[in-house]
Amino acid sequence: MKAIVIEKPGEINIIDREIPNITTNQVLIKVKAAGICGSDVHIYHGKNAFATYPRVVGHEFVGEIVKIGKDVKGFQEGDRVAVDPVVSCGECYPCKIGRHNVCRNLQVMGVHMDGGFQEYVAVEYQQLYKLPENIPWEIAATVEPFSIGAQVAHRGRLSASDTVLICGAGPIGLIILQVAKMKGAKVAILDIVETRLKKAKELGADKTINGKEKNITEAINEFTNGEGVNLIYEATGNKNILQTCIRELPSPAGRIVVLGFTTDELSFRQVDIMSRELEIIGTRLNNHRFAEVIEWFKQNRVQQKEIITHTFPFEKAKNAFKLNDEKPEEVFKIILTF
Ligand SMILES: NC(=O)c1ccc[n+]([C@@H]2O[C@H](COP(=O)([O-])OP(=O)(O)OC[C@H]3O[C@@H](n4cnc5c(N)ncnc54)[C@H](O)[C@@H]3O)[C@@H](O)[C@H]2O)c1
Ligand SMILES: [Zn+2]
Ligand SMILES: [Zn+2]
Known part of the structure; x- marks a missing residue:
């Protein structure tokens, strides 16, 4: 063979x-x-x-x-x-x-x-x-990449009442977007490649942000009327983006789910986590999520071909x-x- x-x-x-x-x-x-x-x-x-x-x-x-x-x-x-x-x-x-x-x-x-x-x-x-x-x-x-989407939904306690920011419109960001829309959340997505943002729009993103053209913090303030996003998925793997996510973008009681795995160190202020009771949540692979994903596939709830x-x-x-x-x-x- x-x-x-x-x-x-x-x-x-x-x-x-x-x-x-x-x-x-x-x-x-x-x-x-x-x-x-x-x-x-x-x-x-x-x-x-x-x-x-x-x-x-x-x-x-x-x-x-x-x-x-x-x-x-x-x-x-x-x-x-x-x-x-x-x-x-x-x-x-x-x-x-x-x-x-x-x-x-x-x-x-x-x-x-x-x-x-x-x-x-x-x-x-x-x-x-x-x-x-x-x-x-x-x-x-x-099925396996969609199982990442299922896992991050559980890790972030994603629900219809959330306003979500997904950083990165690569395959994983676009999968998280589909899961977030399936759950009924309001979703903004960030990237620097226009074709990926265009695809995100087609898949139902409520707002797309091109980080090369627009200040991210301003864009999120506009999107949330200054409230900040409740749930952030960091799926660019870029430490500067994660730093901005912790410092500037979450609402009080916000959750930040970390997918990227660089070994770079980053700096943030304790008070930004403490004062808003932020949760910074790791996520790795999937924890027995295949059956759930196959059920989505059977019910045509996601658009794999996209x-x-x-x-x-x-x-x-x-x-x-x-x-x-x-x-x-x-x-x-x-x-x-x-
Ligand atoms: N935790 C896990 O279990 C798990 C599983 C799969 C993937 N990942 C990680 O999730 C991330 C996304 O995976 P993928 O396959 O979609 O990767 P990818 O590289 O295809 O997508 C990353 C996207 O982020 C965008 N990006 C990069 N730098 C940016 C910046 N500074 N500002 C805005 N956008 C930027 C890129 O243009 C790209 O579209 C990767 O870091 C990957 O290693 C983690
Ligand atoms: Zn994979
Ligand atoms: Zn073990």
Whole structure:
């Protein structure tokens, strides 16, 4: 079988490998489609602090079960499945309190261990979620990024009464936007790439802010009549934006949910957090949110096609990564087909 391997930062190859063996608790999946995510690109560029090399990347993948271990329950050959890439130990404090996505011994497929950019992959059956027949593979490959949207909604306690600011209209920002509109919130979204803001407008953003053209604080004051936003999602990964979010943009009792993961330090004033009782909330991956997302897909509550701009056969993965780097105004999400 073929596998897409990032040998070391900057070097991507398609290699031949043995089809993996499965344990009694695993199934063998024939991968059908997989999305390229910002984190795959970061691993390619050597900018992901969690990754080790060589690595088969890909954590947004779906496929068909072709072989079953003898202890697997609830699945059979031929089932179409989405794979939750989060693997946890079950023993540590976060695991014990039901927060396995921040497990001390967290292993994410495609980051800490090999992922889905290969023709076959062995997976524990507890990571599987059945997909309905009528969802095409390319669409199904977006279950994992939408699970980020579900997770951040829970983390931020997103509700219809919130006025929300989403910083960043990349694939993740556009997914959070869809979830926030689905919940009935009023939403502003910030970016510096006009095509991404245009897409946000089409997806129902109440206000778009181009940070290159407009002062963010002024824009938010106009949007909220000076009240500030109740809930902020920082999905640019830019520390200066997060700093502005904490200092200048929230209403009293506001929440700021942090998605980006730079290692830069930032400065803010204690009193700005204290006096407004701000909450600064981290969010990582998803905590068993696949079933909820598949339900959204079944009920046509989200528009997955709006974020998929390109599809490539996996043999062209190099071209796909290149395009992703070179054309941020054209590329939102690329799906590889197998
Ligand atoms: N916490 C998690 O579980 C999790 C999961 C997925 C992604 N992420 C992170 O969320 C962020 C968004 O992911 P993505 O895939 O959409 O990434 P992306 O890079 O495609 O999108 C980021 C967007 O922010 C915009 N941006 C960058 N700097 C800006 C600035 N100074 N002002 C305004 N806009 C700016 C970019 O134009 C882009 O549209 C990334 O930082 C990613 O690492 C976190
Ligand atoms: Zn992803
Ligand atoms: Zn654990």
